[in-house]
Amino acid sequence: MRTRNSYFPNNSNVTIPRRRNKGRAPNIVEPELRTIVAPMAERTMEELLRAPTEGYGEAIVLPEINADHFEIKTNLLQLVQANPFYGRESENPHAHINSFKRITSTLRFRNVPNDVIKLMMFPYSLEGAAKTWYEKEPPNSILTWEDLVTKFVNQFFPPSKTTHLKNEISRFTQKFKETFSEAWERFKELLRACPHHGFTELTQVDTFYNGLNKNEQDSLNAAAGGNLLSKTTREALNIIENKSKVRYSRNRSNVSRMNATSSKTDERIDKLADQLSTLVEIVSKKVSHSRSG
The missing domain is CATH 1.10.1200 (Non-ribosomal Peptide Synthetase Peptidyl Carrier Protein; Chain A)
Incomplete structure (x- = not known):
């Protein structure tokens, strides 16, 4: 009959650990992990910088441009900004659209449709209430030049x-x-x-x-x-x-x-x-x- 000491050599210095009573072992419950989002006013600057940016995209969706080295020059933007539309009661959005089209119709870039140029430059022709209106438009809600004209005219006319x-x-x-x-x-x-x-x-x-x-x-x-x-x-x-x-x-x-x-x-x-x-x-x-x- 094998005794308890036969598992270890004579004069062994091995310390046998005391057997734990499984019946008395406490039940350990892992804490549930929850993400608590603090109100905007209570967040730190670091938290704000890490805040998600969904919902802050541009309203206008620009199609892909298959052209090399294409960019709108500063002087062209200044030409558009020289006569902005503010959204005042006395202003006519149709007149602004016609004036804007006359300016942009003179621009020609290879492999770049004129409607794309108009979509890129139109936000720069807005100021005041008109600029605020555009900035509040839902992201990715304007897909074509016709979409933009329709929304703009319905808002101010x-x-x-x-x-x-x-x-x-x-x-x-x-x-x-x-x-x-x-x-x-x-x-x-x-x-x-x-x-x-x-x-x-x-x-x-x-x-x-x-x-x-x-x-x-x-x-x-x-x-x-x-x-x-x-x-x-x-x-x-x-x-x-x-x-x-x-x-x-x-x-x-x-x-x-x-x-x-x-x-x-x-x-x-x-x-x-x-x-x-x-x-x-x-x-x-x-x-x-x-x-x-």
Whole structure:
């Protein structure tokens, strides 16, 4: 029968560890690891620098450019920034888009579509409320130039404004004491203020003609040799433009004649004043001479 000591040699210095009582061993529970995110105000600078950056990307997604050594020069950006759009009530986003397109249409880079250039440069043309609007747009939400124009126009030229201006155009009426030239310029200004009005040139001519007073309608019909609305759209527009220019040139001629007449009158008054001054001086000398004698 093997004894306990037979496992070890005689005079062994091995210390036999005391046998542990498994029944009394404590149950050790590993602590659950949780990530506690402190509020932004309570985070340290180091934590903020390590904060995730998801959701802070650009709104515009630029397509890949298969061109070598392509970059937008600083002077081109400055050209775009020279006339920025602020998003004010008095500003017209359509006018800004047209101006921006005129500038960027002159830029040509090999293997770089013009729409890509416009997408890259457009954010640099915004300031104030317009820049804030763009920075708040969701990341990767603008994929094409059409997307950008649609969002930009809807933000700063809402449908309600479009409806108002279209009503102003369709209800156009010549004002009291408003000349033909003034009425035509006001009508064209309404069209420019809402370039997406949708009215054809034929509708524009018809609307303007019917908004004039009876005398101006008769004058247009006489210039057309009959009924203005029986002419082609292009012929009718030419007649309206010519009538506007003739009236304007006549008014300007009248003003020029009035200014010329006024100038001649002033010259006569100046000559009479000089003559009177000379006469007074001669009389003064004679009186002085007679007294001294």
